[in-house]
Amino acid sequence: MSELRLQVNGRERTVDVDPATPLAYVLRNQLGLTGVKVGCGLEQCGACAVLVDGESVHTCVAPAGQFAGRSIVTVEGLVENGEPGPVQRAFVEAGAAQCGYCTPGLVVAVTALLARVPDPDDTAIRTALSPHLCRCGSHAQVMAAVRALVSGTRSGRVGG
Amino acid sequence: MNDSTNPRTPSLAEHPGVDDWISIDADGRVTVHTGKVDIGQRISTALAIIAAEELDVALASVRVARPRTGTAPDEGFTSGSNSMQESGVAVRLAAATVRRHLVTRAAARLGVGAEQLEVTDGLVRVRDTNRSVSFGELTGGAPLGIAVDPDVITKSPDAHRLVGAVRPVGGLEGLATGATRFVHDLAEPGTLHARVVRPPHYHARLEALDESSLASLGDVQVVRDGSFVAVASPDEYRAVRAVERVAAAATWITAPGLDTTDVFRRLIEDPRESFPVVDGVPLREPVPEERPEPVGGATLRARYERPYQMHASLAPSAARAHFDGETMRVWTHSQGIYPLRASLADVLDLPRERVVVEHALGSGCYGHNGADDAALDAALVARALRGKTVLLKWSREDEHAWEPYSSAMVVDLRADLDDSGAVSYWSHETFSDTHRGRPRAGPNRAGAGRLLASRYLADAVMPPRAEPNLAHHAGIHRNADPLYAFANRRIVKHLVRDLPLRVSAMRTLGAYANVFAAESFMDELAEAAGVDPLAFRLRHLEDPRAREVLAAAAQRMGMPGPAPHGRGRGLAFAQYKNSKAYAAVAVEASVDDTARVRLHRAVIAADAGEVVDREGLRAQLEGGFVQGASWTLHEAVRHDSGGITSRDWESYPILRFDEVPEVETIIVDRPGAPFLGAGEATSGPAAAAIANAVFAATGLRLRRLPLDPDAIRRAAMS
Numbered sequence A: 001m002s003e004l005r006l007q008v009n010g011r012e013r014t015v016d017v018d019p020a021t022p023l024a025y026v027l028r029n030q031l032g033l034t035g036v037k038v039g040c041g042l043e044q045c046g047a048c049a050v051l052v053d054g055e056s057v058h059t060c061v062a063p064a065g066q067f068a069g070r071s072i073v074t075v076e077g078l079v080e081n082g083e084p085g086p087v088q089r090a091f092v093e094a095g096a097a098q099c100g101y102c103t104p105g106l107v108v109a110v111t112a113l114l115a116r117v118p119d120p121d122d123t124a125i126r127t128a129l130s131p132h133l134c135r136c137g138s139h140a141q142v143m144a145a146v147r148a149l150v151s152g153t154r155s156g157r158v159g160g
Numbered sequence B: 001m002n003d004s005t006n007p008r009t010p011s012l013a014e015h016p017g018v019d020d021w022i023s024i025d026a027d028g029r030v031t032v033h034t035g036k037v038d039i040g041q042r043i044s045t046a047l048a049i050i051a052a053e054e055l056d057v058a059l060a061s062v063r064v065a066r067p068r069t070g071t072a073p074d075e076g077f078t079s080g081s082n083s084m085q086e087s088g089v090a091v092r093l094a095a096a097t098v099r100r101h102l103v104t105r106a107a108a109r110l111g112v113g114a115e116q117l118e119v120t121d122g123l124v125r126v127r128d129t130n131r132s133v134s135f136g137e138l139t140g141g142a143p144l145g146i147a148v149d150p151d152v153i154t155k156s157p158d159a160h161r162l163v164g165a166v167r168p169v170g171g172l173e174g175l176a177t178g179a180t181r182f183v184h185d186l187a188e189p190g191t192l193h194a195r196v197v198r199p200p201h202y203h204a205r206l207e208a209l210d211e212s213s214l215a216s217l218g219d220v221q222v223v224r225d226g227s228f229v230a231v232a233s234p235d236e237y238r239a240v241r242a243v244e245r246v247a248a249a250a251t252w253i254t255a256p257g258l259d260t261t262d263v264f265r266r267l268i269e270d271p272r273e274s275f276p277v278v279d280g281v282p283l284r285e286p287v288p289e290e291r292p293e294p295v296g297g298a299t300l301r302a303r304y305e306r307p308y309q310m311h312a313s314l315a316p317s318a319a320r321a322h323f324d325g326e327t328m329r330v331w332t333h334s335q336g337i338y339p340l341r342a343s344l345a346d347v348l349d350l351p352r353e354r355v356v357v358e359h360a361l362g363s364g365c366y367g368h369n370g371a372d373d374a375a376l377d378a379a380l381v382a383r384a385l386r387g388k389t390v391l392l393k394w395s396r397e398d399e400h401a402w403e404p405y406s407s408a409m410v411v412d413l414r415a416d417l418d419d420s421g422a423v424s425y426w427s428h429e430t431f432s433d434t435h436r437g438r439p440r441a442g443p444n445r446a447g448a449g450r451l452l453a454s455r456y457l458a459d460a461v462m463p464p465r466a467e468p469n470l471a472h473h474a475g476i477h478r479n480a481d482p483l484y485a486f487a488n489r490r491i492v493k494h495l496v497r498d499l500p501l502r503v504s505a506m507r508t509l510g511a512y513a514n515v516f517a518a519e520s521f522m523d524e525l526a527e528a529a530g531v532d533p534l535a536f537r538l539r540h541l542e543d544p545r546a547r548e549v550l551a552a553a554a555q556r557m558g559m560p561g562p563a564p565h566g567r568g569r570g571l572a573f574a575q576y577k578n579s580k581a582y583a584a585v586a587v588e589a590s591v592d593d594t595a596r597v598r599l600h601r602a603v604i605a606a607d608a609g610e611v612v613d614r615e616g617l618r619a620q621l622e623g624g625f626v627q628g629a630s631w632t633l634h635e636a637v638r639h640d641s642g643g644i645t646s647r648d649w650e651s652y653p654i655l656r657f658d659e660v661p662e663v664e665t666i667i668v669d670r671p672g673a674p675f676l677g678a679g680e681a682t683s684g685p686a687a688a689a690i691a692n693a694v695f696a697a698t699g700l701r702l703r704r705l706p707l708d709p710d711a712i713r714r715a716a717m718s
């Protein structure tokens, strides 16, 4: 056990944990951020994705110690003033979830994508989301959510 | 009486009181009780809409209670696309009965005739006055104590303001923000995290556990009962790592291993129990011989094969349990809280009343995945660690290697074409292991024996022998009898037992393989008859609703008509169980130079009767298509004598975002018509539509699933 300082959702957090513990477990169990899902623990499904310095990163294997000093944003951190953020809103409006276990990871991946490429075409969206599995088959609705965000950005309705 | 309330639902026969279904508190808040659980299909949304519609209350004032044994109506399992027909009808009738009763009470209270009253948002008002009384005031929160009237007049469809309306899907906000808690997220301070240490394969037994090497595990406790071994720790990651340590300290007796004979051969050659199926129902009668092939006529035969496939839920199964020495409480994503309770009580040797099973959210399950097994695992650990709350999770490997799969199947088809090119004889034989492995109580401790851990306990209960399901369109023979108007047909169900892998119910049960086979064969016959596949189907199809969805899907896809260069189009149709939703699927596909099938477009046309929750229905239909496409293109569970080798997402891939085509969905709404379950309607047609599109694109007819690059290359070479 040792003290580990993490910057999570804009706050400095100190946790007492074995730094070899994968980040997902620390976020979920020490910090109560259970929006971070674990679907495989093998970096194969994308359920555990969070933003690390703006990039979508799997957290189910990499030790938490590696993330000291970096900016971590989980799906909970994308909520703005108690309301769903723009990507989250787009998912809700498009009905882009069935069981929703894949949803937090997808929301994170879409946020990272749009920060990098504000106007991605379908191929770019599909490529960016391909590391993420959805067993319920919500793919079409997820695509619709992202497209709505992209066209919203184009017309200036939604801030990128 | 409205059509959709007829026939009376079995749910209502078991639970005839309105209070079983609906309660209204003193503030007018409505709670709907159901035994059906949400498994991503949003049954709770549909039930809330139905209740709000019939009661004339605001949708926001209706909540659907989380099913728990003791308070929820016992509706068995959430399965077979029955939820809307069972719970949906019961809730509709209960709500209409409640509304009528409260209006009568209001009339007495306000001293007017009931016909002068109108109801808006739970407020009963004397028309054109300010005199009113609310539902909350009328009930005072007390039970109503009356029976549901099965003949109550329900709203006519043209008066519906909520049912069928387009609205944003409810309940998604918490999923998108991460606020929704799944069973996996139910750890509280003091909760112990538990994991199971699995044997190498089904038949392995624990010979020895070197306890001395476990001393250094720190705050990890090891629970052992026979060959069932689990670990628990306040720290989840320590529990995860302890699994490896304990596994290393365990010696297993591994002989005999798993049988590795080709399962398709065993399905054909092993001893079996066979039944003729007439009008969808298997009979305990001798199977009739095939009729002789007509001289000079055209007879076609084909064999279709489907491997073992898995549910592969995105989240590994999990459960929380707590035992205080008296009562075992279990939180589970099982699809049947009452059957699970009975089976748990049996294994734990507790009276049923001392086992409380409450539903908690899991990820999409699509049938009988590891949920029930995880519930027993958690309960066993909680029993050993009395007074502790235990949150037990399966690993990804556990889920892939230990969930009950959907059986491998073989379908043998034969058809004769007459001179006009019409089918004059149709024979369909299906060979499969059972699709019934749910922990349903039965003779010989059947429920207990179907929970995975039971067979490893010191006091082991082994799985019961599979009994044939002789119900209408049940497991193996589901959709074995196509809707087409063939003059002569011979449908045979073969139950083949004791095949190597553990099996149970998965979305569509046998229908997926049966529809894949029959609808692929229809294209082969159309080709032989020299007729376009759409026209060939329509020629044999009398049901106007079937014709309508088929024609709609074909038209939207531009069939018949040329596909873009290098691509082919395929069409398929089925009415799920010949009694639920009608669905036609059209697909445009090509095969790329790495022998991968690419899906470019898909069209679904479906008729699910009266539409209640349009977006929910669309998601069900499209999700069923995507899952069916994934089974069809990628999925086969593999094993060797040492155990299951499909142990993660690399060794068992599923369809990814860059492989899912654009899907257009046409929904034919039938206001006033009975609800028809739709969650399983598209997966079978998806398989055949893809196979037919691959044939159209390449001339290769693939009859063994999955249609992966290996299969394409093999077919291209032969």
Ligand code: FES
Residues within 6 Å of the ligand: A037, A038, A039, A040, A041, A042, A043, A044, A045, A046, A047, A048, A049, A058, A059, A060, A061
């Ligand atoms: S849980 Fe991390 S990728 Fe699956």
Ligand code: FES
Residues within 6 Å of the ligand: A097, A098, A099, A100, A101, A102, A103, A133, A134, A135, A136, A137, A138, B040, B314, B363, B364
């Ligand atoms: S919605 Fe269930 S896994 Fe994506």
